[in-house]
Amino acid sequence: MAQEDDEEDLTFNVEEVQNIVRDNIEFCLGGNIYSHSRTPQWITVITEKTLSRLNKLNKPFKYIMRMTVTQKNGTGLHTAAAYFWDTATDGTCTVRWENKYMYCIVNIWALALQL
């Protein structure tokens, strides 16, 4: 069981990370109108909060976080990613959040530290 725990500890838990991110976004952007001048500030707040909470999980991962905030004006957006990594240990997580005025897309990539 300890090994399972260890295994659990060592794998990337997508749901948990999604929850974390969603909470943070909701806290920062929820209900706001899109404002180009305030967006950098929001992004800073969200990334700091998210990364610190991810770190608190105490998992042996390097985290890469990317955040995109787009105004809802009828434009389309398409993003994709390709990886060359250790498929067993590394993982990715994408969270899409929207309100009436904007979309917020957060990508988290976790790369396992070699232990």
Add this chain to the structure above:
Amino acid sequence: MDIVYTYTKKRSSFGRQPLFCEQGPELCDSLAAAPPLQRDYVLRNPVHQPAQHAPRYSEHVVNTVRAEYTTTGANHAEGGWPKDVNVLDPEATQRYRRKVEKDDPYVHCVMSLSSRMEHYIMQNNAIDMYRAYYAEMCAAPPVERGACRTVNVYRDAAPRARAVRALSWQPDGGARFAVAYAAVDFHLAPRAPLNACVWDVERAAAPAATLLPPAPLLALQFNPRDGDVLAGGLASGQVGVWDWRRGGAPVVLCAPHVAHRGPVRSVLFVNSKSGREFFSGASDGVCKWWDMRDMGAPTDEMIMDVVESSSDAQSAARAHGVSVMEYEPTIPTRFMVGTEDGLVIGGNRKGKTPAEKLPLKLDAHLGPVWSLERNPGFLKNFLTVGDWTVRVFSEECRESAVLWSPPLRHRVTAAAWSPTRLSLLLALQDDGRLAAWDLLRRQHAPALAVRVCPEPLLRVQFHEGVLERESKRERILETRLREIRLRQKQAEEGSLAASASSVERTAGDRDLADAGAEYAALVKKELATM
């Protein structure tokens, strides 16, 4: 952001080979375009985005408060104390004074200044500058106001009244004057009557004689030696001689081929032995001298073209058209000409070269010179009348006029010096005003201005008979006195004397009227309504 994660790693697991493999491109997220939302937004194309990487400057101008300067005099009663002397302390100042007095140069200074100071002090003491003087004297006597009134009006009998072109009194105080009429557009009205009239001063109803020139008469003058003969200039350029007692056609008329090429503007008799010579000036710029006995050709000609050096020839093409001429019998060989472009040219018949013949040239006016007359007392001064001013020139001063009136509201059309009061000149204006300018009294405004008639006034001529007038005045005074005495007697004696005195009175009245007409000597004519 200070995020730290510590971990331990076994040394045996260092340097383990990483096992990477590719994970194909997978979609992270996709948002579809929403056309309804797009419609709320405006497409901006092109979008201007300025970008400048340059230092930004700004400019701000500040001006200091302007310092106001004034200049005042200073009453320097005492000063120049050195810094260490307390001015308010009488002892210190005394000490300083005594010290200065003991200096050597002090004595020399005082000696040199004393004489001048004495002079100024005595000057100041001579009169009290701050007192009001002459308070007890009465005010200056008021300036006498002149008056003038219309005595008689002589109307042109033609159906469409014509303008008066020339006026001439009979010489030696005669009671007649000649008037030449021509409408202003005489060349456009060939059917207009051509007669000129000789009027008797006392009879305003009808002219004493009528002269019939073949073309409109523009200039007319009685012969100063012979009061029956007149010389006249026609609009056709010819000159002729009339006898007013005969009336009618001219006695002699010059031939058309020797006549002027433009309308004759002025005709004046010359001081000659026979008393039959006159000269004429016309718009063609040539002055011709004629002898009445032989009008086949002019005796002399002069082109009004002022040349600088003796070598240039005078040319008729450059000549200035003559608008008025002036001749003074006491200066026999010289004459003056006013031109249509505002010049006054002085001429000398005795000159040998063209430059000598026209020695004087003055820029008088902006338009044609309408009147040119020498002052009867001071022959060197003459008046000219042109555009809107009256100017008095002196022959010695060739630069400009000696006196000139301010530009008047209306054009000045003619002027004449008074033969008795030498500083008085009469000027006629375009609005029918007759202004008497007394140059001794006031030079910027006329002494008297009277509105004679609503039409422009064109010609003025003073009556010559001075002595006659004075004697007439004496006679009038005598008759008046007699009248008064008679009336007194009449009051005592009754109606018989009354009739006698009334006869006297009428005789006196007529004399008075005569004198009035002559003394006023202001000929007003009714002019054509153009």
